Amino acid sequence: MAYDPQNIFARILRGEIPCTKVYEDDAVLAFRDIRPQAATHVLVIPKGPYTDFQDFAEKAGDAEIAGYIRGVARVAREAGVVESGYRLISNCGADAHQEVPHLHFHLFGGEPLGPLLARKGS
Numbered sequence: 178m179a180y181d182p183q184n185i186f187a188r189i190l191r192g193e194i195p196c197t198k199v200y201e202d203d204a205v206l207a208f209r210d211i212r213p214q215a216a217t218h219v220l221v222i223p224k225g226p227y228t229d230f231q232d233f234a235e236k237a238g239d240a241e242i243a244g245y246i247r248g249v250a251r252v253a254r255e256a257g258v259v260e261s262g263y264r265l266i267s268n269c270g271a272d273a274h275q276e277v278p279h280l281h282f283h284l285f286g287g288e289p290l291g292p293l294l295a296r297k298g299s
């Protein structure tokens with residue numbers, strides 16, 4: 178899938194749409210999810226144009242990958258969830274119900290998070 182520069186996170190990166198920013202450096206921007214699903218629910222995005230985790234891991238340079246991963250960890254530290262624990266999820270593609278085609282990790286924490294996945298019929 179080609180990167181769509183009009184996706185909502187690209188527009189947030191360009192400052193065309195507001196966000197509740199929690200952290201920014203050269204490699205990443207982190208902001209609160211507008212529909213939070215945990216006490217702490219932050220989205221962490223790389224600044225480069227990557228559609229999803231697979232695209233990023235296959236195409237980004239080593240410095241970009243290091244900057245992004247370290248940035249995610251910094252966001253967790255600043256959010257105050259390192260001691261209590263947190264969960265990272267990155268939806269990739271249709272079966273994962275990825276809505277926004279710009280790579281993002283959801284960082285969840287601030288409360289016990291329950292099981293990883295809710296399975297049909299369980």
Ligand code: AMP
Pocket residue numbers: 185194196208209210211212213220267268274275276277278
């Ligand atoms: P995903 O299904 O992994 O692509 O998740 C996309 C996430 O982006 C959802 O949790 C949405 O609530 C969130 N989202 C969509 N638009 C915005 C926005 N303008 N600001 C913050 N979060 C957003």
